[in-house]
Amino acid sequence: MNGGQCAVSVSLLTATWWVNLTSIQSIHHIIIYFRTENDDYMFRTHLAGRVLGFSVYVSNTIDRSQGTLCFKDNNFTINTIPSVFTANCFDHGQYVIYYNERLPGVVYPDNYESFVGTNLCEVEVYGCPATGFIGYNCSIPCPDVNCQYCHIETGTCQGCKPGYQDYHCELECDKGSHGSGCNETCGQCRDVNQCSHINGTCLTGCEVGFKGNVCKTGCDSGSYGVDCNEICGNCLNESQCSNVNGTCFTGCNAGYEGDLCKTGE
Structure with missing residues (x-):
């Protein structure tokens, strides 16, 4: 194809392309249509070597290192790589990232070009448009009630709703923590036991000298005390x-x- 329908780039070191799904989606599988010029001979002799060794990631950011490796080509040759490639990818994320590299000092297999390119004509992502559901019609809620992300086929929980933890997400965050993965630390609550395990709100107010719902902000300059109501x-x-x-x-x-x-x- 020469009419601008494909994403084409050439690089001596790395090639990266991504699609933004606009929000976190439950992914089932991904289909990639490589550039072929509508000619299998052209694809095998001039283009396939540029995409051999490619990887596909699913991530919540454009940084692939923060995501999950969905597929890594370690076996294809120019004769076996399909021009239309499908990979199951039972994961969740906002970005699907295509990546390839030819790094200095690395010995690559025969038929790998010395440079890489994207050469992608279409990338299709299939799954559920909302997290927390499984099944063919994406109509069955995750089996674990506090599960936010579950395997789209098996229903196995892959991530809890904010405020919950453990394998089946049945446990609230430990006291003093809250949020997604229980990775957030509560602020200066008057009583740490009264910090919401979901969003960190201090239900009985802040320690002296702090303000706000989560009590992580000190009083403004010139004020102090309970709820910052005293004037210096x-x-x-x-x-x-x-x-x-x-x-x-x-x-x-x-x-x-x-x-x-x-x-x-």
């Missing part, structure tokens, strides 16, 4: 007023005294 005194430097108890760390303005600098001399 006449500190020599307002930014040196303790957000916890209002102590002026660098002393008072002229005419004032005491730790809080609220008393006239």
Whole structure:
């Protein structure tokens, strides 16, 4: 094809192409249509060597290292690589990434070109448009109630909803943690046991000197105390007023005294 229908690039070192699915999707399989110029002989003799050794990743970012390797070609030759390639890829992600490389100092198999290219005419991604469902019509919820990502065929849970953990996602995050994978740390909650395991909201308010729903923000300069409702005194430097108890760390303005600098001399 020479009419601009294909994504074509040539590189001495690496070739990367991706498609953005716009949100995290449940993927079943991926079909890749390589550039052939509508001529199998042309494909085998001039183009196949550029794509041998390719990989396909599924990721939530354009960084393939943060994703999952779906397929890596270690066996195809210019005579066996299909011009239309299908790979099962039971995973979840927003990006499907095609990658290939020819790195210095690496010995590659015979028939591998010394450079790589994308040479992709179409990439089709099949699966469910929403996570948390399985089945042919994507109508069956994941068997585990708190599972956000499950294997699209078997239903095996592959990732819990925010706030849950363990193999079947039946356990809440440990106290002091919350969110996806329980990887977020609760803020300065007045009672860490009252930190929401789902979104980190401090249900009974913040420790003295902090504000906000998750209590990770200190009081604004010039305020302190419970819910940051106290106003700092006449500190020599307002930014040196303790957000916890209002102590002026660098002393008072002229005419004032005491730790809080609220008393006239």
